[in-house]
Amino acid sequence: MPEFSLIMGTLGRSREIREFIDSLLSQAGDCTWELIIVDQNEDERVSQILAASLTLPLGCNLVHIQTSRRGLSAARNRGLEVATGKIIAFPDDDCRYSQNVLNFVSEELHARRPRPLDGITLADTSDASKLETMTVARRHRLTSYGIFRYAISYTIFVSGRFRSYRFDEQFGVGAQYGAAEETDFLFKLLSAGANLEHVTGPLIFHPDKSDGYKNVVRAYSYNVGIGAFFRKNLSRATPGLWAFFCISSLKLCLRLIQISIWPRGAELSWYWAIATGRINGWSTYSARTNPHD
Numbered sequence: 477m478p479e480f481s482l483i484m485g486t487l488g489r490s491r492e493i494r495e496f497i498d499s500l501l502s503q504a505g506d507c508t509w510e511l512i513i514v515d516q517n518e519d520e521r522v523s524q525i526l527a528a529s530l531t532l533p534l535g536c537n538l539v540h541i542q543t544s545r546r547g548l549s550a551a552r553n554r555g556l557e558v559a560t561g562k563i564i565a566f567p568d569d570d571c572r573y574s575q576n577v578l579n580f581v582s583e584e585l586h587a588r589r590p591r592p593l594d595g596i597t598l599a600d601t602s603d604a605s606k607l608e609t610m611t612v613a614r615r616h617r618l619t620s621y622g623i624f625r626y627a628i629s630y631t632i633f634v635s636g637r638f639r640s641y642r643f644d645e646q647f648g649v650g651a652q653y654g655a656a657e658e659t660d661f662l663f664k665l666l667s668a669g670a671n672l673e674h675v676t677g678p679l680i681f682h683p684d685k686s687d688g689y690k691n692v693v694r695a696y697s698y699n700v701g702i703g704a705f706f707r708k709n710l711s712r713a714t715p716g717l718w719a720f721f722c723i724s725s726l727k728l729c730l731r732l733i734q735i736s737i738w739p740r741g742a743e744l745s746w747y748w749a750i751a752t753g754r755i756n757g758w759s760t761y762s763a764r765t766n767p768h769d
Contacts, residue, residue, distance in 0.1 A: 478535060479582055480509040481561030481636070485551025486569035487516040487650075494525050499572040501533070505579030508535035510561060514551035515542045547650035549643035549657045559639050566658070568630040568682060571600075574607045576678040581633045584675060594670040595634035595662075597626045598677065602684035611676045618672035620663060621716035624702075624724075626674040629658035630682055634672075638665060644708075646761075647701055653757055655701030663709055663717070689746040696749040703757025728754075 482500075486493060493513070500509060515522040526540055543554055552566055563585060567573070577598065585593050597618065601607060618626055641664060648657035666672065685694070706721055713721075728751055735744045 478508040478510045478561045481559035481564045482511045482567050483552050483555030484567050484569050485514045485548050489569045490521045492570040503578045504575045507578040507582050510537045512539040512555040514554050549645045549648040553642045562636045565633045566629050571630045572681040574678045580678050591671050595672045597674045598631040600682050601679045607681045614676045616674045619716045620714045621720045623659050623662050627659040627662045631680050653701040653704040654697035656705040689742040692745050692749040695746050696753040699750045699753030700757040703754035704761035707758045707761040
């Protein structure tokens with residue numbers, strides 16, 4: 477049994493997958509891993525990468541699963557079906573680990589403490605030159621109030637005992653609600669009593685795709701997911717999630733009012749996309765079509 481099961485859904489990428497594998501091969505320590513690549517491509521690009529000469533450390537393995545079923549959450553659920561590791565993670569197909577990630581996570585989740593951790597999230601960077609920077613470890617207990625801040629899918633590591641849990645396939649890239657799948661997943665774990673922390677330390681690289689106030693399509697799609705997440709979970713929410721919902725909604729309304737009084741074209745379009753996306757997600761979500769809750 478490997479220490480880690482790393483589940484990567486992929487569509488349309490090649491070079492980035494090899495770069496992630498190279499980051500695994502350069503890991504410090506002797507943690508064993510299986511990289512489960514759930515391949516949603518119609519061509520052989522992933523097979524060609526895996527056919528290249530790769531010398532894997534003892535106890536490590538590459539698992540290639542091809543599927544015609546699209547959607548990031550569907551890919552992760554397919555990977556969870558075959559994952560065998562003691563710790564499970566969900567790297568994106570364009571991220572990279574710094575050299576100490578696996579060793580650090582293993583030590584954190586196996587450390588002796590009054591209440592052992594069930595999972596952690598790490599910090600990320602969009603500056604590749606800072607990838608090997610080891611920050612001073614700071615810890616924040618993960619609560620329903622803070623999961624939107626710390627729930628970034630490629631930074632999540634959870635105990636293998638949660639392998640039976642699944643992502644809601646209505647959420648995430650390629651689904652009706654284009655984001656918040658990882659937030660929903662972590663909220664599910666928190667609701668089950670999991671002890672989770674956000675821990676700064678080794679970094680995970682992921683390119684910045686925010687593009688300032690220009691990408692209103694992405695802002696809309698992301699917030700459709702957030703709106704649907706709130707519609708799904710507020711009925712069974714803790715006070716922390718209610719507090720986040722109320723505070724974030726109030727801030728959004730005040731920002732829209734401010735920008736409407738002193739117009740800034742691109743910024744107004746961006747915040748309007750956020751607001752309409754959340755309203756759309758809230759109004760259209762239906763739990764009846766969710767196969768995993």
